[in-house]
Structure formats: C-alpha cells, structure tokens
Amino acid sequence: MSNTRIKSRCFEDLNDRERLEDSLEWEGYTEIKVKSDGNCQFRALADQLYKNSDFHKRVRQEIVKQLKYHPKFYKGLVDKMEFSEYVKNMSMNSVWGDEVTLKAAADVYGVKIELITSLKHSTNIVILPKSLKEPDKVVYLSYLAGTHFNSLHKNQDSGLSSSLASNTKLQRKKEKGKEEKKKEEEEKKEEKEKEEMKKEKEEKKKGKVMKEKNKNQHFHFSDVMSIHEQEEDDYSFY
Numbered sequence: 001m002s003n004t005r006i007k008s009r010c011f012e013d014l015n016d017r018e019r020l021e022d023s024l025e026w027e028g029y030t031e032i033k034v035k036s037d038g039n040c041q042f043r044a045l046a047d048q049l050y051k052n053s054d055f056h057k058r059v060r061q062e063i064v065k066q067l068k069y070h071p072k073f074y075k076g077l078v079d080k081m082e083f084s085e086y087v088k089n090m091s092m093n094s095v096w097g098d099e100v101t102l103k104a105a106a107d108v109y110g111v112k113i114e115l116i117t118s119l120k121h122s123t124n125i126v127i128l129p130k131s132l133k134e135p136d137k138v139v140y141l142s143y144l145a146g147t148h149f150n151s152l153h154k155n156q157d158s159g160l161s162s163s164l165a166s167n168t169k170l171q172r173k174k175e176k177g178k179e180e181k182k183k184e185e186e187e188k189k190e191e192k193e194k195e196e197m198k199k200e201k202e203e204k205k206k207g208k209v210m211k212e213k214n215k216n217q218h219f220h221f222s223d224v225m226s227i228h229e230q231e232e233d234d235y236s237f238y
Contacts, residue, residue, distance in 0.1 A: 020118035020144055024152070027116060027124075031142050032151040038094030040149045041141075045105055047151035048139040057093070063101050064091045066108040073107065073130060074100050097149070102127050111135050116152065117143040 014022060024031065034043035034053045042060045043053035050058070067074055067087045075083045077100045089095055106113050106127045112135040115125040125143075129135060140152035 016118035016145055016147075019120070019123075020116070020142060023116050023118075023123045024142060028155045029116060029140065029142070029152040030155055032153055034150055036148055038096055041097030041101065044141050044149040044151040045139065048141070049109060049111075053151070059105070060091070060093075060097075062108055063097075063104045066104045067100070070107075074104060077103065099127075105139075106135075107131075109137075109139075111137045111139045113139045113141065115141050115143050118145045 032044075032047055032053075034040050034047060039056045039060070042056035042063070046055035046059045047053040049055075064087060067090065071083055071087075078086045080086075081089075086100075090097075090101060102113055102115075105111075106129040110129050110131060110133075112129070113127040115127070117123055117125060140154075142150045142152050144150075
C-alpha cells in the first residue's frame with residue numbers, strides 16, 4: 001500500500017530525514033540501524049555481508065587491503081591528500097567511510113551496492129564492481145547525507161511493492177509514448193497545413209500571373225488594331 005499513498009507534501013519540501021524515510025517507504029525497505037560511532041558505513045556493510053554489524057573491523061581491514069594493494073583503481077578518486085596518507089587514515093577505527101571505500105567494497109566482495117539516499121536529485125545510487133561479471137549479490141544501504149549509513153532489508157510485501165512500482169513505471173512509459181505519438185501527429189498535421197497553405201499561395205500567385213498575362217495580351221491586341229486602323233486612314237489619304 002505504500003506505493004499507492006498520496007503524498008501530502010512535495011518531495012522537495014521535505015528535510016533530509018523525511019526525504020530518506022519517504023524513499024525507503026516507497027521502495028519497500030526497512031532500516032536496520034547501526035551505531036553512530038564513525039564506523040557506520042562498515043557496520044552497515046558488515047550487517048549485509050556477514051549478518052552482524054560487529055564484524056565492521058573485519059570489513060574495514062578488507063577494504064583497506066583492497067585500497068593498499070590496488071591503488072591504481074582508487075588513487076584518482078582521492079584529491080584532498082596523498083593516497084598513501086588516505087589509506088593509512090582509513091585503516092584507523094572510527095574514521096568515516098566514503099564513496100571511495102564503497103567502491104573498494106564493491107570490488108573486493110564482488111557485489112553491487114544500492115544506496116537509498118536523502119539527496120534531492122540522487123535518491124538512488126548504484127555502485128558496481130570493476131568486474132564485468134554480473135554480481136550475484138546486492139548490498140542495500142541507506143545514506144542520510146553527510147551523517148549516517150544504515151543497513152536495509154526488504155519488507156515482506158516488497159514483492160507486491162516492486163510489482164506496483166513496475167506497473168507504475170510501465171504505465172508512465174505508455175503515457176509518455178502516447179504523448180510523443182500525439183505530438184508527432186500534431187507536427188505532421190501542422191506540416192501538412194503549411195504545405196497546403198504554401199500550395200494555395202503558389203496557385204493564387206500563378207493565377208495572378210496568368211491574369212496579368214492575359215491582360216497584357218489583350219492590351220497588345222488593341223494596340224495592333226489601333227495601328228492597323230491608323231494605317232488604313234493613312235492609305236485613304238492618298
């Protein structure tokens with residue numbers, strides 16, 4: 001039923017927490033809240049990967065190891081400090097994870113990470129591993145911008161929610177197709193009307209030219225007759 005609710009306020013008017021909760025309800029997720037101790041990203045990943053957020057130290061170690069031994073994949077993503085310093089800093093407890101550590105997590109575990117966020121224009125962010133192989137596992141996290149990560153679990157009725165969401169998207173696609181078709185037909189009709197108007201204008205112009213031509217021909221004929229009569233008068237004089 002969450003997908004069929006009527007929103008009382010515009011999405012843009014919600015604060016970050018309200019916007020995140022709105023998106024989670026819409027997508028059919030429940031947050032599994034983890035501690036806010038600077039390790040929240042690693043705790044949320046641990047809950048998804050090991051079913052226990054207390055494995056956050058292990059997750060951090062594996063991600064840092066990935067960063068340390070494969071710097072060419074991540075060095076270009078760090079610009080605020082030397083990469084070696086960044087890796088050393090990230091190995092410390094309670095240091096916040098970021099988009100670089102999420103990318104490393106996707107790579108080291110071979111998973112797709114889906115983020116549901118409180119960001120206005122990026123409510124859904126997908127992070128894929130560098131491997132070309134389609135990931136077998138998907139990790140779901142929530143992100144309250146600049147503040148906190150949590151683990152996400154699908155609601156029991158998520159199948160119904162997904163179906164409703166798919167139907168809504170399909171309906172929107174059909175409506176968009178109809179609008180595009182209608183617009184195309186209107187453009188064709190307008191183009192046809194322009195062609196008919198152009199043709200009518202050309203015919204009128206052509207008729208006017210013919211009329212002028214006939215008028216000129218009549219004028220010349222009268223002149224010829226006048227000249228002929230004048231010549232006869234001249235001959236009669238003699």
